[in-house]
Amino acid sequence: MLEIADITMRFGGLVAVDRASLHVEKGSITGLIGPNGAGKTTLFGVIAGFLKPTQGRVIWQSQDITDLKPHQRAELGIARTFQIVQPFQGLNVLENITVGAYLRHHRAQDAIEKARAVAIRVGLEKDIDLPASSLTVAGRKRLELARALATEPKLLLLDEVLAGLNPSEIRDIIPVIRAIRDDGVTILMIEHVMQAVMNLCEQVYVLAQGQMIAHGTPASVCNDPAVIEAYLGKGAAARMAQTGGAHA
Amino acid sequence: MKLQGYLPILVVTALLAVVPFLSNSNTLYNFMVTSLIIALAAQGWNILGGVAGQTSFGHALFFGVGCYTAAMLQFHFGINAWLAFLMALAAGAGAGFIVGFLSFRAGLRGSYFALITLAFAELMRILANASEWTGGAAGLLLKLDPGFANMQFASRASFMWLALAFVFVGLLISRAIAGSRFGAHLVAVRENEDAARALGVDVLTVKLKAISLSGAMTAAAGVLYVQNFLYIDANIGFGAWISIEALLAPLVGGRGLVLGPLIGTFTLHGLGELTKTFAGRVPGIDLMVFAVVLICVVAFASDGMLGLLRRFAPRLAKRIAL
Numbered sequence: 001m002l003e004i005a006d007i008t009m010r011f012g013g014l015v016a017v018d019r020a021s022l023h024v025e026k027g028s029i030t031g032l033i034g035p036n037g038a039g040k041t042t043l044f045g046v047i048a049g050f051l052k053p054t055q056g057r058v059i060w061q062s063q064d065i066t067d068l069k070p071h072q073r074a075e076l077g078i079a080r081t082f083q084i085v086q087p088f089q090g091l092n093v094l095e096n097i098t099v100g101a102y103l104r105h106h107r108a109q110d111a112i113e114k115a116r117a118v119a120i121r122v123g124l125e126k127d128i129d130l131p132a133s134s135l136t137v138a139g140r141k142r143l144e145l146a147r148a149l150a151t152e153p154k155l156l157l158l159d160e161v162l163a164g165l166n167p168s169e170i171r172d173i174i175p176v177i178r179a180i181r182d183d184g185v186t187i188l189m190i191e192h193v194m195q196a197v198m199n200l201c202e203q204v205y206v207l208a209q210g211q212m213i214a215h216g217t218p219a220s221v222c223n224d225p226a227v228i229e230a231y232l233g234k235g236a237a238a239r240m241a242q243t244g245g246a247h248a
Numbered sequence: 249m250k251l252q253g254y255l256p257i258l259v260v261t262a263l264l265a266v267v268p269f270l271s272n273s274n275t276l277y278n279f280m281v282t283s284l285i286i287a288l289a290a291q292g293w294n295i296l297g298g299v300a301g302q303t304s305f306g307h308a309l310f311f312g313v314g315c316y317t318a319a320m321l322q323f324h325f326g327i328n329a330w331l332a333f334l335m336a337l338a339a340g341a342g343a344g345f346i347v348g349f350l351s352f353r354a355g356l357r358g359s360y361f362a363l364i365t366l367a368f369a370e371l372m373r374i375l376a377n378a379s380e381w382t383g384g385a386a387g388l389l390l391k392l393d394p395g396f397a398n399m400q401f402a403s404r405a406s407f408m409w410l411a412l413a414f415v416f417v418g419l420l421i422s423r424a425i426a427g428s429r430f431g432a433h434l435v436a437v438r439e440n441e442d443a444a445r446a447l448g449v450d451v452l453t454v455k456l457k458a459i460s461l462s463g464a465m466t467a468a469a470g471v472l473y474v475q476n477f478l479y480i481d482a483n484i485g486f487g488a489w490i491s492i493e494a495l496l497a498p499l500v501g502g503r504g505l506v507l508g509p510l511i512g513t514f515t516l517h518g519l520g521e522l523t524k525t526f527a528g529r530v531p532g533i534d535l536m537v538f539a540v541v542l543i544c545v546v547a548f549a550s551d552g553m554l555g556l557l558r559r560f561a562p563r564l565a566k567r568i569a570l
Binding site for chain 2: 150
């Protein structure tokens with residue numbers, strides 16, 4: 001469904017992403033993991049159209065979309081959330097979601113109706129009239145999710161929607177994400193919370209220092225020596241094999 | 249629920265419409281007409297600066313374009329006043345589009361955008377002052393010829409009602425935008441451009457629509473000015489005074505709110521007139537009042553008079569759908 005081929009993103013002398021490729025299967029939940037600063041969010045920026053790659057192509061349903069602007073990609077069905085949440089501060093929760101709903105519903109009444117439905121789906125129905133700025137961290141993450149969902153995407157790019165949540169909040173939101181996929185939305189997620197990655201993802205890509213170093217099922221990726229070394233340092237894989245503990 | 253939003257507009261317009269029946273004083277008519285013209289210019293500003301959050305410091309550009317298009321078409325070509333009015337609207341929208349295209353496409357925001365608008369207005373002021381076509385420093389004087397066809401009226405009340413009708417239409421347009429998809433896009437652009445883009449909002453197009461509409465509305469105020477005073481020169485048309493009036497009124501009344509500009513204008517000019525009455529004709533005393541009001545608003549009521557209403561009488565505010 002989504003194919004990125006040999007993407008390189010250079011900022012001046014810094015190579016943030018280096019010839020990375022990735023493939024997202026329709027109907028799947030695909031994970032993108034990697035140490036801090038690996039270039040994951042940069043890659044998301046490239047996929048959603050916020051950054052123009054120095055090299056490489058982004059292919060969406062066999063159409064080259066590398067030159068399309070973010071709003072055009074949203075129109076095609078690619079929605080993203082932001083790692084650093086970006087609510088419309090001055091608006092309330094419902095109004096925030098309605099902006100997303102206006103993409104496919106031009107009449108105010110339809111858009112508001114859609115926004116309400118989405119709010120219920122992500123568990124924000126009680127906070128609908130609250131100003132976005134008064135939400136808790138967990139609430140803001142749900143709002144990010146809701147706004148993106150309101151655009152009725154085919155592919156949802158989730159950038160660390162679980163970061164900053166406590167274990168019980170994570171437990172609450174995992175079924176929400178799975179339900180979204182079950183409704184036919186393909187998901188590509190950046191995530192540090194391994195519990196969620198193991199739980200949700202069918203395929204995982206590992207990005208380290210801008211390069212794609214591994215991909216496969218979550219279990220196989222976690223035991224990959226290259227991945228362990230990327231997280232824990234050179235030689236870590238060998239030491240772990242010696243002591244017999246291979247759980248990163 | 250939908251009609252409820254229009255009710256305050258009808259009430260306010262009706263209240264203003266009966267003013268001529270209360271008194272026939274010339275001072276009152278001058279006050280009303282000037283305030284309504286400024287309110288209309290401010291409504292134009294409010295769409296771009298208030299709702300879409302692109303602060304302009306040069307709405308004199310659009311006001312002046314409106315003034316001069318109407319005046320020159322009548323003066324040089326003898327074109328009918330109403331036709332000239334329509335062409336002035338188009339010119340205002342066109343000026344907005346050009347300024348918007350040049351600055352928004354280059355990614356100018358915040359104070360940079362404000363400075364560019366100021367520069368355009370000043371540029372036009374200097375050009376209008378120098379060109380023979382615009383009457384140079386002497387300005388243009390239109391022929392007095394009262395009659396509906398010429399958009400001139402022998403009775404002061406009639407002209408006040410005309411200005412009020414313009415303001416009313418402006419309010420209706422602002423209200424319709426507030427409850428629409430376009431309005432939601434404007435607010436989204438104001439609050440967070442990146443988030444808006446991610447949700448499929450074409451930020452550049454939305455801004456261009458906003459500045460064109462804003463330009464046309466402020467140009468309409470310029471036409472009213474010309475038709476009322478039958479005179480225009482560069483310092484009136486493109487002078488900083490109207491840029492400041494157009495931005496001050498929405499700030500005081502309630503930035504981004506439908507009735508904000510109108511309430512702000514009448515608050516400011518009402519207070520200005522009151523001080524003049526009490527303090528005598530000290531030159532510039534009304535401007536000092538404006539300054540004090542502005543400081544108070546910035547310090548204590550960042551959402552203006554309507555914001556205060558919302559804070560202290562939330563139920564009333566909700567009922568009139570602010």
